[in-house]
Amino acid sequence: MNQLIRKSVEAMSGYVPGEQPKGEDIIKLNTNENPWICSPEVRDILNEIDVVELAKYPDPLCIEVRKAIAEKHDVGLANTFAGNGSDEILALCLRAFCEKDGTVGYFDPSYSLYPVLAQIEELATKPVALDEKYEWNMPSNYSASIFFLTNPNAPTSMLFPKKKIEAFIKKFPGVVVIDEAYVDFAKESCMEFATKYENVIVARTLSKSYALAGIRFGYCVGSAPLIAALHKIKDSYNVSRLTQELARVALLDEDTMKAITSAVKGTRALITDELIALGFTVYPSETNFIWAKPPSPGAKKIFDELRNRSIYVRWFDGPRTKDCLRITVGTNEQMMTLIENLEEILGK
Numbered sequence: 001m002n003q004l005i006r007k008s009v010e011a012m013s014g015y016v017p018g019e020q021p022k023g024e025d026i027i028k029l030n031t032n033e034n035p036w037i038c039s040p041e042v043r044d045i046l047n048e049i050d051v052v053e054l055a056k057y058p059d060p061l062c063i064e065v066r067k068a069i070a071e072k073h074d075v076g077l078a079n080t081f082a083g084n085g086s087d088e089i090l091a092l093c094l095r096a097f098c099e100k101d102g103t104v105g106y107f108d109p110s111y112s113l114y115p116v117l118a119q120i121e122e123l124a125t126k127p128v129a130l131d132e133k134y135e136w137n138m139p140s141n142y143s144a145s146i147f148f149l150t151n152p153n154a155p156t157s158m159l160f161p162k163k164k165i166e167a168f169i170k171k172f173p174g175v176v177v178i179d180e181a182y183v184d185f186a187k188e189s190c191m192e193f194a195t196k197y198e199n200v201i202v203a204r205t206l207s208k209s210y211a212l213a214g215i216r217f218g219y220c221v222g223s224a225p226l227i228a229a230l231h232k233i234k235d236s237y238n239v240s241r242l243t244q245e246l247a248r249v250a251l252l253d254e255d256t257m258k259a260i261t262s263a264v265k266g267t268r269a270l271i272t273d274e275l276i277a278l279g280f281t282v283y284p285s286e287t288n289f290i291w292a293k294p295p296s297p298g299a300k301k302i303f304d305e306l307r308n309r310s311i312y313v314r315w316f317d318g319p320r321t322k323d324c325l326r327i328t329v330g331t332n333e334q335m336m337t338l339i340e341n342l343e344e345i346l347g348k
Ligand SMILES: Cc1ncc(COP(=O)(O)O)c(C=O)c1O
Pocket: 031, 032, 084, 085, 086, 087, 088, 111, 150, 154, 179, 181, 204, 205, 206, 207, 213, 217, 218
């Protein structure tokens, strides 16, 4: 035991992000990045950077980019918050909305960061197990200080019914954080609940549909008091000067985002058919990744074999996840290479 480190931190293993392998021939389908090119406006801004400006701190309130968010969602500036990726926002929500003896709810399986964030804050967790179809039934009288509701869910890729979410929000006594990281690939969003109910935060990211994971920008929309609480506790300059400006122009260029997401959805449909033909059970995806159960020799062996061939997908150990693979939708070419390799591995 290292006496210099908080006991709870010593005891935890920490979040394990997907591998970031380097190399030219690698096919990286393991962290749900988007292989399409972001808005051309982003490149223009990068070409015009005045390095002298970089000597100054960024706007602590991120006003210009928040104006773009407010306009996009037709809400007030006071309903918007900008963060260093949506992961930062999820962490801030715990710190702002949970008492020391509070509890943190989320589905199992869902985004594996939530329990880690709870551990960091030494908060008790109250996960709700999804059923065998990855759908939910809340235990009667369920309560927690905060509930992270990932929609569409990860890693299962499926969208939960909006009506069911609204009914849950109405009954739930704490804050519901709807994590819509993948929603631009889905048929509907719950954004309207962010201003309709005072206990809702809807979190978004530019890492997926905007193909900008590298700039680290996320945002959320919610009732003014909740948003004000997040502003109180954030780092003064949590979003860099460059990121604020790149995110602003990307958000204003909805056309590029829509073109990117529709290309991803097209590839998603193709790869779904190919995987089904290879004997995979594919869950209906509303995201930029596919959650699928492979045939024999099973998920872990196929994951290892693909990795030996420099194709990286994601396998999560655990009773609810170990039989499936999570495969990010890459370019058509990458997906065809994946299919060819799977054919070889499966002897088809
Ligand atoms: C469900 C979910 N929420 C949030 C995030 C984090 O996104 P960001 O890159 O904005 O931190 C991810 C990233 O993979 C995710 O899967």
